[in-house]
Amino acid sequence: MHSKIYLCLFANIVLLSSCKKEEATTWESNWVAPLAHGRLTLSDLTADNGYADNAGIYHLYFEKIISGFGTSDLTQIPDTNISQKFVVPLSGGPFQIPGNTAIITQNQNYSVETNGTGLRMVKVKSGQMIVHVKSYVNAYLHPSFTLYNVSEIYGNNTDIDFALTPGSAAAPTEGYYTVDMSNKYVVLSGTTGFDYNKLSTHLEIRTEQNTTADQNTIFGQDSVRFELLMSDLIIDYAKGYFGNDSYSFDESFNLAEGANMPTGSLALEQASLGFHVTHKMGFDGKLKIENVSGSNNAIGNTVQLSGGNLYAPFFITRSIDNGGNASVSNYDILLNEGNSSITNFMGNLPNTISFQGNLELNPFGNVSDGNDFFYENQLTEAKLIVDVPLRIAASELTLRDTISVEITTDAARVSSLTLDIQNAFPIEWKLNLSTLSGVFIAASLLVPNGNSVDALALPTSSTLQIPISEAQWNAIKAEGEIVIQVVSNTPSFPQLVNLYNSYFIDIRVKAGVILNAEVQ
Amino acid sequence: MRKLILVISFIVFGSESFAQTSYLWLTKSDSTGKAFRGILDIQGSASAGSTFLTKELVKPFVLGGTVTASARNSVLDGMKDLGVFGGNANVRVRYYGGRDSLFGSEMLDLYIQVGKGYFGSGRISKDAFGLISNGNANYQGSRVPLNSIQGEMQGFQSIGFGVYDKRTFSSIGISMVNGLTCQQFSLFPPSSFYTSANADTLQLDYSGEYVHSAAARPNGNGIGFSIDGEYNFVRDRGIDKKEVWNTLGVRNLGWVNWNGQSEVVSFDSTFTWTGVDLNAILNGDSLLNGTSGFADTLITTSRNVSFWRPLRGSFYVRSVYRWNEKVRLTAGLEMFAAPMKPLATLGIMYMPKSNCIASLNVSNGAYGNWKLGMGVQWLIANQFYFGFQTSNLPGYFFKEAKEISASLQVSYLFKTKKERQ
Numbered sequence: 001m002h003s004k005i006y007l008c009l010f011a012n013i014v015l016l017s018s019c020k021k022e023e024a025t026t027w028e029s030n031w032v033a034p035l036a037h038g039r040l041t042l043s044d045l046t047a048d049n050g051y052a053d054n055a056g057i058y059h060l061y062f063e064k065i066i067s068g069f070g071t072s073d074l075t076q077i078p079d080t081n082i083s084q085k086f087v088v089p090l091s092g093g094p095f096q097i098p099g100n101t102a103i104i105t106q107n108q109n110y111s112v113e114t115n116g117t118g119l120r121m122v123k124v125k126s127g128q129m130i131v132h133v134k135s136y137v138n139a140y141l142h143p144s145f146t147l148y149n150v151s152e153i154y155g156n157n158t159d160i161d162f163a164l165t166p167g168s169a170a171a172p173t174e175g176y177y178t179v180d181m182s183n184k185y186v187v188l189s190g191t192t193g194f195d196y197n198k199l200s201t202h203l204e205i206r207t208e209q210n211t212t213a214d215q216n217t218i219f220g221q222d223s224v225r226f227e228l229l230m231s232d233l234i235i236d237y238a239k240g241y242f243g244n245d246s247y248s249f250d251e252s253f254n255l256a257e258g259a260n261m262p263t264g265s266l267a268l269e270q271a272s273l274g275f276h277v278t279h280k281m282g283f284d285g286k287l288k289i290e291n292v293s294g295s296n297n298a299i300g301n302t303v304q305l306s307g308g309n310l311y312a313p314f315f316i317t318r319s320i321d322n323g324g325n326a327s328v329s330n331y332d333i334l335l336n337e338g339n340s341s342i343t344n345f346m347g348n349l350p351n352t353i354s355f356q357g358n359l360e361l362n363p364f365g366n367v368s369d370g371n372d373f374f375y376e377n378q379l380t381e382a383k384l385i386v387d388v389p390l391r392i393a394a395s396e397l398t399l400r401d402t403i404s405v406e407i408t409t410d411a412a413r414v415s416s417l418t419l420d421i422q423n424a425f426p427i428e429w430k431l432n433l434s435t436l437s438g439v440f441i442a443a444s445l446l447v448p449n450g451n452s453v454d455a456l457a458l459p460t461s462s463t464l465q466i467p468i469s470e471a472q473w474n475a476i477k478a479e480g481e482i483v484i485q486v487v488s489n490t491p492s493f494p495q496l497v498n499l500y501n502s503y504f505i506d507i508r509v510k511a512g513v514i515l516n517a518e519v520q
Numbered sequence: 521m522r523k524l525i526l527v528i529s530f531i532v533f534g535s536e537s538f539a540q541t542s543y544l545w546l547t548k549s550d551s552t553g554k555a556f557r558g559i560l561d562i563q564g565s566a567s568a569g570s571t572f573l574t575k576e577l578v579k580p581f582v583l584g585g586t587v588t589a590s591a592r593n594s595v596l597d598g599m600k601d602l603g604v605f606g607g608n609a610n611v612r613v614r615y616y617g618g619r620d621s622l623f624g625s626e627m628l629d630l631y632i633q634v635g636k637g638y639f640g641s642g643r644i645s646k647d648a649f650g651l652i653s654n655g656n657a658n659y660q661g662s663r664v665p666l667n668s669i670q671g672e673m674q675g676f677q678s679i680g681f682g683v684y685d686k687r688t689f690s691s692i693g694i695s696m697v698n699g700l701t702c703q704q705f706s707l708f709p710p711s712s713f714y715t716s717a718n719a720d721t722l723q724l725d726y727s728g729e730y731v732h733s734a735a736a737r738p739n740g741n742g743i744g745f746s747i748d749g750e751y752n753f754v755r756d757r758g759i760d761k762k763e764v765w766n767t768l769g770v771r772n773l774g775w776v777n778w779n780g781q782s783e784v785v786s787f788d789s790t791f792t793w794t795g796v797d798l799n800a801i802l803n804g805d806s807l808l809n810g811t812s813g814f815a816d817t818l819i820t821t822s823r824n825v826s827f828w829r830p831l832r833g834s835f836y837v838r839s840v841y842r843w844n845e846k847v848r849l850t851a852g853l854e855m856f857a858a859p860m861k862p863l864a865t866l867g868i869m870y871m872p873k874s875n876c877i878a879s880l881n882v883s884n885g886a887y888g889n890w891k892l893g894m895g896v897q898w899l900i901a902n903q904f905y906f907g908f909q910t911s912n913l914p915g916y917f918f919k920e921a922k923e924i925s926a927s928l929q930v931s932y933l934f935k936t937k938k939e940r941q
Contacts, residue, residue: 023584027592029655032719038798420718507798510719515655519581 025519035509052501056455060388066251066355071235071376074242075117082110082228093219099211109190109198118196119240120189120370124181127233131160131177134225135167139216140208148200149187196240239373242283246360252352267393267494271346274385275333279316280326281380282373288313289357294350303348307340326378346388390499397488407477416512419464423505424450424457426497432485439475442466455500541689543840544899546765553627553686558618558934567925568607569887572599576919592653599646604859606641606887618934632681639832642671643859661717667709675700692749699742699776704731727788734781746774746831763842773833780826787820846871861885875899888923905931
């Protein structure tokens with residue numbers, strides 16, 4: 001009897017100790033939650049690329065700098081290493097030279113590389129000049145090197161002194177000096193004052209003042225080598241003759257960054273395109289636009305813009321330097337539906353606009369006598385300005401976009417989407433949703449056009465129900481992307497409707513969510 | 521197999537009527553107080569019950585698996601405004617001394633006991649339970665109060681002693697309690713979850729406290745005491761239709777002072793969600809950029825405190841009426857602290873032999889509502905005692921059952937010298 005009792009107790013202990021929960025507890029619950037809401041106006045939809053005119057009609061407005069004419073396009077001083085050997089003007093030897101005796105004195109113009117332009121003066125924004133001297137002379141030397149007209153104050157010099165112990169052919173003594181060129185004027189007109197790209201210098205090498213003759217033993221043809229290294233010089237201001245070269249432009253840019261232009265029929269009126277040049281540099285030029293064309297990548301169609309005097313060359317006149325402020329001259333080409341093909345051009349709904357042209361510098365030669373100039377912060381630029389008043393007619397105008405949906409959790413599944421919409425636009429929309437591989441989610445969900453009267457926004461209400469099955473959800477989750485296609489139609493196409501700044505669309509998106517709760 | 525393990529574990533550990541003196545003991549005692557020379561008594565009990573939670577719904581939380589929608593809806597359909605749930609598990613070893621006398625009285629002696637127990641309970645409103653279990657889809661346009669949500673759990677060890685009367689097993693004793701763990705979670709008004717009529721706004725107001733002792737450690741997190749006592753008296757002993765054994769008792773009435781390492785975490789804030797601003801999305805924000813999530817609004821303050829908490833004590837009365845030689849009628853009432861309800865019991869005992877009882881009872885209260893209990897007691901050779909009992913027999917067989925419990929009592933009654941001779 002006792003043994004049975006003990007056996008039962010033991011069995012119970014063993015069984016209890018093995019009683020562990022082997023799988024999680026799970027249950028599903030149904031939740032509804034708002035996902036997103038907001039009022040979208042034309043300003044929101046165009047990322048503020050627009051404005052309302054006096055009548056309240058909204059204009060799409062893009063300004064794009066299609067070419068900035070930079071200083072590096074004109075001239076620059078590349079890293080340059082100038083090396084020269086100076087020889088003691090004696091023969092024979094040895095000579096015992098007392099202290100403070102000049103043994104080499106020389107003025108020198110060094111040529112500076114400027115990428116083909118002729119510079120007379122620059123102001124350096126940043127960079128440095130390194131002077132390196134190497135003595136093969138068995139004497140205590142004191143080389144003095146002067147950079148004429150190199151200073152933060154225009155016209156002042158920069159003096160550099162070295163003290164070198166005796167050297168030899170096998171073991172020369174060396175000295176270094178680094179000149180910070182930031183904010184320094186550098187006159188490059190040489191010792192004559194009329195040259196281009198000439199840096200004027202003076203060199204004097206003396207024996208050290210407090211030395212005796214027996215300390216300075218010099219042979220004829222002993223040498224001292226100088227090196228001048230210009231490094232990372234950035235020009236802030238330049239004056240000279242910038243030459244007669246031609247510069248080509250070949251630019252391509254998106255009309256609206258990130259926008260996915262629609263397909264379909266869109267009629268526009270009163271669109272205009274302006275080509276605006278602001279010239280702030282001290283040279284004459286001849287500018288010629290060779291081509292402006294817009295491409296709709298979705299349909300593969302390219303339309304060239306034509307009309308007006310768009311492709312006629314025009315001259316731009318040099319700016320005048322008013323003591324640091326360059327005068328500004330403006331040049332405009334304005335294209336509209338009356339003088340160009342702008343309506344067809346914009347009706348093509350271009351994603352990309354290509355622009356080719358060229359600029360010829362100083363077409364009349366060096367008429368300024370070496371007084372071309374530029375300031376690094378006052379440059380010439382060309383700007384494209386597009387102004388499209390939203391008077392449109394749309395027929396099956398289709399915008400297709402892909403949005404990324406990264407779902408990393410199994411804890412929740414969206415079972416439905418509900419869109420409550422108030423639409424004041426005089427445009428009817430049809431919404432289609434699918435995955436990238438074509439798994440159907442919803443089709444032809446209709447948002448009726450609003451009843452707005454001119455600028456008075458009168459919205460219509462609609463509710464779109466989008467049930468999402470588990471299979472559809474799994475497809476969305478697997479592919480990570482949803483394709484949204486919006487088809488737009490205006491009433492009585494091709495009759496134009498005005499889109500006013502007061503129009504809006506209110507959207508509330510709610511989701512039905514099945515939550516998979518899990519307790520370990 | 522796991523079901524079998526669960527059943528066995530409930531049989532091994534207990535019932536709510538745990539610790540009441542066995543009727544067989546009472547009937548075997550006599551006015552000399554020398555019927556036994558000491559008793560070693562081991563009891564274990566466990567119970568879990570609710571006014572609304574069914575076994576079908578709770579089972580996946582114990583064994584794992586899916587809580588089905590039908591189980592949740594079945595519970596909701598049967599639920600009234602406020603649902604209560606709870607449970608406990610206890611083991612106790614008590615030794616009744618067998619010395620000849622105490623304080624000069626041959627009728628008295630000491631008992632000593634050690635025990636360990638856990639109990640917990642909670643409550644939740646029907647709407648709050650519906651929200652948590654089924655989501656807010658059915659609560660659009662309404663605010664679901666959450667301040668009904670409260671829960672508490674304590675665990676403790678005890679060691680104590682007392683004095684008992686050998687004739688009736690009436691006793692009084694005190695135990696020192698070593699608190700192991702104490703967890704209490706409460707939401708206060710205006711805690712609620714609001715879903716607007718068209719589900720464009722969700723709002724969670726949460727205000728409450730989470731009180732908990734320090735992490736469990738062998739030497740405990742609190743110290744306290746508890747009192748156990750029982751007064752048994754009989755009228756017209758041995759006479760059919762006259763004999764009545766009455767019991768007045770108090771069980772586990774005590775308090776624990778949880779030490780200063782305990783922490784009170786308070787929170788009081790509101791989280792409102794209306795979705796992401798579409799303009800922000802157009803400006804390139806991702807779905808969650810620029811919005812404050814729930815975690816951002818969850819501001820808590822905490823402080824370390826020492827505090828007193830009562831144990832799950834009770835007062836009880838019981839009467840056993842001798843109908844005839846083989847049948848006894850029983851009635852009892854046990855009073856608990858909230859949220860447990862008073863437990864009222866009516867039952868019948870059948871004694872085919874003088875050392876064997878089979879009992880059946882109907883009761884209402886404690887964690888749940890109506891239940892049908894059953895038990896057997898057997899005294900073998902006037903020396904080995906076994907008692908099995910459950911307060912709700914259907915709990916083992918029906919998935920709709922809302923309570924399941926079991927108790928086991930194993931005792932060894934030491935015989936007197938005279939009896940052994």
